[in-house]
Structure formats: structure tokens, C-alpha cells
Amino acid sequence: MIRTGADLLTALVDHTPVDGRETRSLERIRGLLAWLPDPFNEDADPAHVTASGIVIDKTGRLLLHRHRRLRIWLQPGGHVDPGESLEEAVDREVREETGLVTTLVQATPVHVDLHEGPRGHLHLDIRWLLRADADAPLAPGPTESPDVAWFALDAAAGLVDAGLRGVLPRIEAHQTAT
Secondary structure, three states, X not given: OOOOHHHHHHHOOOOOOOOHHHHHHHHHHHHHHHHOOOOOOOOOOOEEEEEEEEEEOOOOOEEEEEOOOOOOEEOOXXXXXXXXXXXXXXXXXXXXXXXXXXXXXXXXXXXXXXXXXXXXXXXXXXXEEEEEOOOOOOOOOOOOOOOEEEEOHHHHHOOOOHXXXXXXXXXXHHHHHO
16 A cells, blocks of 8 residues: 555656656656655645546446536546545545446556646646446536546547546557456
């Protein structure tokens, strides 16, 4: 379980970026993790770690939700609550935003992205590959966006931002290999 910045640095030692954006994100995330005293605490610094889930079903479709403030299609995810590991945070965030129970496909992050969040925050987003049952009902929590849907990867590529678009070929390759 990843509970500290040091744990996360260790988990990212062998991480291979998919493109130039992820390479730059990974370099900056590693530098910030070495500098931030409490990187999982969103109140400790405007730069902090977030956890999100790249959720696929057995047919390879991708689950997205339309962010209620940003109004764009994204993978579910968010801030780490006090005392949570990153794995626990992504599980909770996906459940809150979609109503789905998921399982980790791999024990290490599949992707990282550094991007501006709301309110001038800098999100060090650690992304996990998760699997869910597409037949389970989608039931976002009452304060979450009601817009949640499954998309074929090619359709998702036209909806998501560049940070997520870069990892889609890796997700597709993973689907082909399993």
C-alpha cells in the first residue's frame, strides 16, 4: 500500500512513461515528492497527490464521468483522505463517483499526470488501472455528476484531455494481452 511520498517514489522507480507529457509529469512529480513534507494532504500545499482510476470492463470499454464543475469527460478520481493509501483513495473515489466496485488490474500505477486542478491547485495525479463489471448499475453519489458512461476506447479518445489520451494505447495493449 502506498501511504507516503517515499512509498510513491519507490512505486514509480520502474514506471515507463507513454509519451513526452507523461515523461515531464513524472520528472516533476518525483521532484515534488522529494520536496513536499506532506504530499497526500491537499491542505498542506497547493501541490498535492491525487488518485484516479482508469476503469475498464472485460470488453475493453473505458468508464468516464463528466466532471460537474469542469464539464469535461474524465476518469473518476480525487483527493486522498487523511490516513488513506492511494489504493484506498482510488477505490473510494471511483465508488463515490460511479457507484461501482472495482478491482486493481496491476499493483503499480499505470499512468501519472501533473495538471492544474480547481482553485489553483497542482494535482500530482497517480492513475490506477481498474476493472469493473459493466453490467453493474452506475449509481454516482448524490453530490457527484450524474453523467457517467462506458465508452469504446476510440470514442473516449475524442472526448478526454491530452493527459488521459496518451495512456489509451497502453490500456488497449493491456486488453489485447489479457
